[in-house]
Amino acid sequence: MEERPIPLDAETKVAERPHDHKDELRLWLRLFTCKEVVEGEVRRRLRERFNLTLPRFDLMAQLDRTPKGMTLGELSQRMMVSNGNVTGLVDRLVEQGLIDRQPSRIDRRAQIVRLTAEGRRFFRAMARENGDWIGDMFAELSQNEIETLLRLLAKTKASARKAIARAR
Amino acid sequence: MEERPIPLDAETKVAERPHDHKDELRLWLRLFTCKEVVEGEVRRRLRERFNLTLPRFDLMAQLDRTPKGMTLGELSQRMMVSNGNVTGLVDRLVEQGLIDRQPSRIDRRAQIVRLTAEGRRFFRAMARENGDWIGDMFAELSQNEIETLLRLLAKTKASARKAIARAR
DNA sequence: AGAATTTATTTTAGGCTTAAAATATCTATC
DNA sequence: GATAGATATTTTAAGCCTAAAATAAATTCT
Numbered sequence: 001m002e003e004r005p006i007p008l009d010a011e012t013k014v015a016e017r018p019h020d021h022k023d024e025l026r027l028w029l030r031l032f033t034c035k036e037v038v039e040g041e042v043r044r045r046l047r048e049r050f051n052l053t054l055p056r057f058d059l060m061a062q063l064d065r066t067p068k069g070m071t072l073g074e075l076s077q078r079m080m081v082s083n084g085n086v087t088g089l090v091d092r093l094v095e096q097g098l099i100d101r102q103p104s105r106i107d108r109r110a111q112i113v114r115l116t117a118e119g120r121r122f123f124r125a126m127a128r129e130n131g132d133w134i135g136d137m138f139a140e141l142s143q144n145e146i147e148t149l150l151r152l153l154a155k156t157k158a159s160a161r162k163a164i165a166r167a168r
Numbered sequence: 169m170e171e172r173p174i175p176l177d178a179e180t181k182v183a184e185r186p187h188d189h190k191d192e193l194r195l196w197l198r199l200f201t202c203k204e205v206v207e208g209e210v211r212r213r214l215r216e217r218f219n220l221t222l223p224r225f226d227l228m229a230q231l232d233r234t235p236k237g238m239t240l241g242e243l244s245q246r247m248m249v250s251n252g253n254v255t256g257l258v259d260r261l262v263e264q265g266l267i268d269r270q271p272s273r274i275d276r277r278a279q280i281v282r283l284t285a286e287g288r289r290f291f292r293a294m295a296r297e298n299g300d301w302i303g304d305m306f307a308e309l310s311q312n313e314i315e316t317l318l319r320l321l322a323k324t325k326a327s328a329r330k331a332i333a334r335a336r
Numbered sequence: 337a338g339a340a341t342t343t344a345t346t347t348t349a350g351g352c353t354t355a356a357a358a359t360a361t362c363t364a365t366c
Numbered sequence: 367g368a369t370a371g372a373t374a375t376t377t378t379a380a381g382c383c384t385a386a387a388a389t390a391a392a393t394t395c396t
Contacts, residue, residue, distance in 0.1 A: 016336045022305035023314050028206060028302050030321045035203040036248070037328045037359045038196060044203075045335075055352065063392055080204070082354055087376055089352085108376040134196050135189035136334075140327035141320070145190050149320050152313055159308035160205045166304075223382065241344055250384055257382085279343045279390045301348060 031156075038137055045133055048061050050126050057096075057130075060115060060123045063099060069114035071104065098122060182267075201320060206305055217299075218294050222248075224266075226290045228283060229259050231267060237282035239272065316332055 035040050043054045063069065070078075076086040089112055091097040098119035105111040114159060138146065190262040211222045219293065230246050238246075258281055261267040266287035273279040283291060306314065 010346070013188040020308075021299040021320070023311070024302045026300060027306060027309075027314055027318055027321075030318060030325070031199070031203050031206070031254060034321045034325045034328070037200050037332070038199070039326055041328065041335075071374075072376095074323070081352090083375065084355085085353055086379075089311050092351085093320050103375095107362070107374080109359095109373080110274040111232055125223040131189040131193060133331075134192045137331040138189075138192040138195060138324065141195075141324060143191070145320055145323070146195055147187075148316065149192070149324070150198060152309070152317050152320075153195075153202045155313070156306065156309060156317070157202045157205055160202070160209065163301075163305040163307060164205070167301075190355065221381075239344075240346095244345095249382095252347075253383055254386085262383085272344095273345080276394070279345080 032098065038134075040132060041137065042130065046130075050122075052126070055089055056093055057123075057126060059086075060098065060119060061127070063113065063115045064120065064123050064127070067090065067114075069100075069112045071110045072113060073110070075113065090160070093119075190220075206302075209305065210298065214294070214298075218290075218295065220294070223257055224247060224261055225291075227254075227261065228266065228287060229295070231281065231283045232288065232291050232295070237268075237280045239278045239280060241278070243281065255292060261287075 005012050039054070046054055046057055057136065058079060058112065062075055072090060073083065074084050076091075078084045090099065090101060094101050099118060100112050100114050100116045100119075102114075104112050141149070207222070214220050214222055214225055226247060227243065230243055238259060240254050241251065244251045244256075247254065257284060258267065262269050266284060268282045268284045268287075269279050270282075272280050311315070
């Protein structure tokens with residue numbers, strides 16, 4: 001004996017299925033694995049081709065955009081990671097000779113970090129290849145599909161941010 | 169003096185812009201931050217409400233789906249993480265009394281892991297709330313938009329996987 | 337059966353990450 | 367100028383994660 005499906009509007013949907021979030025959970029899972037697949041490959045290639053980790057690449061990307069350099073605090077904000085995290089990454093990149101750390105002349109607490117000449121050359125080479133990898137991985141999407149995804153992911157991010165704000 | 173735009177098919181597109189992957193890079197960045205926002209909040213709430221980490225939750229989710237339990241190797245495959253990683257997670261969950269580790273009766277190398285009764289109760293409670301959080305974060309997306317995202321993300325994943333296969 | 341190979345797991349060494357405490361310096365205020 | 371609070375950074379303790387080596391048991395081959 002089958003039940004007839006009842007057409008639902010947005011309002012009644014929630015009332016009908018108070019604890020069912022199947023599609024949203026599927027979407028979350030797919031978003032996650034999609035990002036995992038792409039990121040895993042970027043990590044692998046960075047390591048294989050340039051013997052560098054993704055976090056160090058990301059840090060260098062920030063510095064490449066700001067040639068005059070920035071403080072550790074600024075870096076930590078832009079990368080959206082903790083201060084202590086940046087301290088360690090900077091240590092290792094300085095040791096590799098890819099970036100340069102100098103005490104600020106106006107604030108003795110602060111340090112200014114910058115790409116070295118070698119770091120800049122190295123980063124530019126990596127960035128070009130990285131662009132190709134990404135282009136390659138998204139190659140089967142049409143321009144139209146890319147734009148749709150950009151739009152819907154922006155909407156998703158906004159929706160999530162609102163939910164987060166509500167919850168605090 | 170403006171140049172007239174030339175209509176491009178998929179073939180010529182690559183030839184015209186050999187090193188330009190702007191939209192793809194934007195899409196990658198957006199995918200990344202989108203996932204970061206949602207995941208960050210899930211981690212935060214798991215920690216705050218249940219004092220549990222996301223990797224441990226994920227491991228328990230695998231076990232909840234397979235009541236008869238599974239070996240560490242199976243777990244590591246399903247979670248797509250390394251063997252050594254699973255060893256540590258299992259250690260800590262056993263210590264918390266949420267899962268149970270027993271030597272396999274047919275293979276003395278292997279161990280079978282299962283949720284304990286308490287672990288199952290605890291996981292089910294968490295999973296219900298987690299579903300609500302996710303539903304909440306995706307609340308502004310229509311059913312239609314969710315379906316579009318599901319479809320396009322599946323296509324993205326397939327495209328990335330092909331590129332990865334090509335590269336090896 | 338004995339030897340070689342494969343498989344399941346753990347260990348090791350190293351890097352990433354965070355929250356919270358500690359340190360050093362700066363700024364504002366009295 | 368002394369003091370109190372704010373800010374920049376580092377340190378610490380703990381967990382997550384991987385690749386590669388080590389261990390132990392099973393399987394396959396002769």
